[in-house]
Amino acid sequence: MTPAASSRMYLSIIALLVIVIAAMAWKFIVAGSTLPAADGRIVVALAPGERALLLREMRGFVSGLQRISDALARNDMAAVATASRAMGTAAAHDVPLEMLGKLPLGFKKLAVGVHGGFDAVAADAAQGGTATRTLGQLGGVLGDCVACHAAYQLAVPEPAR
Numbered sequence: 001m002t003p004a005a006s007s008r009m010y011l012s013i014i015a016l017l018v019i020v021i022a023a024m025a026w027k028f029i030v031a032g033s034t035l036p037a038a039d040g041r042i043v044v045a046l047a048p049g050e051r052a053l054l055l056r057e058m059r060g061f062v063s064g065l066q067r068i069s070d071a072l073a074r075n076d077m078a079a080v081a082t083a084s085r086a087m088g089t090a091a092a093h094d095v096p097l098e099m100l101g102k103l104p105l106g107f108k109k110l111a112v113g114v115h116g117g118f119d120a121v122a123a124d125a126a127q128g129g130t131a132t133r134t135l136g137q138l139g140g141v142l143g144d145c146v147a148c149h150a151a152y153q154l155a156v157p158e159p160a161r
């Protein structure tokens with residue numbers, strides 16, 4: 001093979017690899033693993049264990065919100081901060097990398113918004129924020145819960161046998 005021909009071959013191989021890597025990155029970061037849902041939402045196709053992990057986190061949100069409203073009624077801002085921090089960004093680190101790759105970008109953005117929102121609520125409550133201000137901030141965070149449920153659902157699981 002002439003030097004020109006072999007460098008052309010190497011360049012083609014490099015170009016091919018770049019395309020493959022870009023396609024994989026797009027799938028992992030942007031597209032995730034999704035299907036259209038019958039009701040117009042997007043189904044995020046997760047393995048049963050991943051689905052269980054996500055739904056466990058969701059139920060954790062409800063019980064965290066229960067603790068926050070209870071603490072707000074008593075004007076216990078330290079307890080508001082503790083309950084809110086437990087749902088913050090640090091809690092999101094449990095998600096395995098493989099599962100992260102199945103979540104579409106819009107889903108990840110809303111998840112980051114909710115966790116970051118709870119961090120902000122915790123920081124404000126710990127620094128003298130009032131109960132009324134916390135309620136206003138929670139309204140914003142809950143808007144992301146609503147937006148995600150309106151856009152996404154999980155694949156219906158096989159019944160346990």
Ligand code: HEC
Nearest residue numbers: 055058059061062107110111114144145148149152153154
């Ligand atoms: C990034 C997307 C996203 C965000 C943000 C989100 N959820 Fe969810 N949640 C889901 C999906 C998807 C399901 C499964 C719904 C389905 O399959 O129909 C779900 C299910 C749930 C469930 C049902 C749990 C179960 O065991 O069946 C509850 C409760 C819930 N979410 C509460 C919340 C609350 C409260 C918030 C905000 C603090 C929240 N979610 C934020 C995506 C999200």
